[in-house]
Amino acid sequence: MVENKISLGIKGLDEMLYGGISSGNIIGLVGPAGSGKTLMSLQFLHASLKKGNKCLYISSNHNETQLKSHSIAYGWDFEPFINTKHLTLKCMKPVQTELRGNEYHLTSKYLDELPMEVNKMKNDIIIIDPITDFISLCKSEVESRSRLLNLFELIKENCSTAVITAESEIDSCSTKSGIVEYAVDGLLILRRVQSADLNEIHHVIQIAKMRWTKHIREIRQYDFTDHGIEVYSKYNVLLGDSGDVKKK
Numbered sequence: 597m598v599e600n601k602i603s604l605g606i607k608g609l610d611e612m613l614y615g616g617i618s619s620g621n622i623i624g625l626v627g628p629a630g631s632g633k634t635l636m637s638l639q640f641l642h643a644s645l646k647k648g649n650k651c652l653y654i655s656s657n658h659n660e661t662q663l664k665s666h667s668i669a670y671g672w673d674f675e676p677f678i679n680t681k682h683l684t685l686k687c688m689k690p691v692q693t694e695l696r697g698n699e700y701h702l703t704s705k706y707l708d709e710l711p712m713e714v715n716k717m718k719n720d721i722i723i724i725d726p727i728t729d730f731i732s733l734c735k736s737e738v739e740s741r742s743r744l745l746n747l748f749e750l751i752k753e754n755c756s757t758a759v760i761t762a763e764s765e766i767d768s769c770s771t772k773s774g775i776v777e778y779a780v781d782g783l784l785i786l787r788r789v790q791s792a793d794l795n796e797i798h799h800v801i802q803i804a805k806m807r808w809t810k811h812i813r814e815i816r817q818y819d820f821t822d823h824g825i826e827v828y829s830k831y832n833v834l835l836g837d838s839g840d841v842k843k844k
């Protein structure tokens with residue numbers, strides 16, 4: 597059977613995935629603050645839109661204006677895709693503040709609204725950045741797991757391919773609960789490591805799992821550029837090679 601691969605539009609990462617992610621899969625992108633989760637997800641979004649896919653991007657961290665204006669700087673203009681209805685850019689606040697009398701109260705409908713948004717329309721690609729609040733709002737591990745699996749079921753019933761980002765704990769490779777890591781079909785882990793000479797912090801990526809498909813297991817370095825993220829073909833620094841790490 598020839599697998600239908602979807603390019604992530606990230607140089608070097610598609611190579612690690614032998615062409616991209618499998619159509620219909622749900623991929624987790626786990627990393628600490630500032631590791632590039634949002635940037636990678638927007639880069640994937642732009643690449644998918646350019647291929648004519650219908651996409652839904654749900655953000656709980658940035659509003660629509662911020663997402664559009666920051667993306668322009670990397671050469672990703674989302675406005676035309678919004679106008680042709682190829683892109684739904686949805687900003688959902690997980691928690692609202694409500695003034696009742698003299699007191700502020702926190703309310704949330706996110707646990708119900710997020711699945712509803714995912715199920716509203718058929719999309720080829722769904723990106724959620726990040727899923728962390730959805731998990732944190734659940735009252736128990738059982739609830740988190742079942743709500744996440746229900747959400748994933750909806751995505752699969754609609755035959756969408758999804759990338760879900762999740763925040764990892766600082767200096768850790770995994771999320772607080774670890775639930776996302778088990779529930780997803782594929783898992784990309786972003787990490788920061790100190791260079792061999794201790795002078796620099798490098799960003800590295802690893803494919804921890806990719807169900808039913810082969811992938812490169814090496815830890816590889818990536819960097820931020822004015823055009824988005826680029827994954828390099830080698831990570832020599834861990835081995836003590838002080839050569840130019842940007843060399844491919």
Ligand SMILES: Nc1ncnc2c1ncn2[C@@H]1O[C@H](COP(=O)(O)OP(=O)(O)OP(=O)(O)O)[C@@H](O)[C@H]1O
Pocket residue numbers: 627628629630631632633634635636657763820821822823
């Ligand atoms: N053009 C650029 N040149 C160099 N570095 C950049 C550039 N653009 C972004 N960065 C780096 O990307 C980081 C932010 O990436 P991003 O917002 O995608 O991370 P994140 O994992 O989503 O973080 P958070 O968990 O806080 O949302 C910045 O802190 C900066 O280090």
Ligand SMILES: [Mg+2]
Pocket residue numbers: 633634635657725
């Ligand atoms: Mg982010």
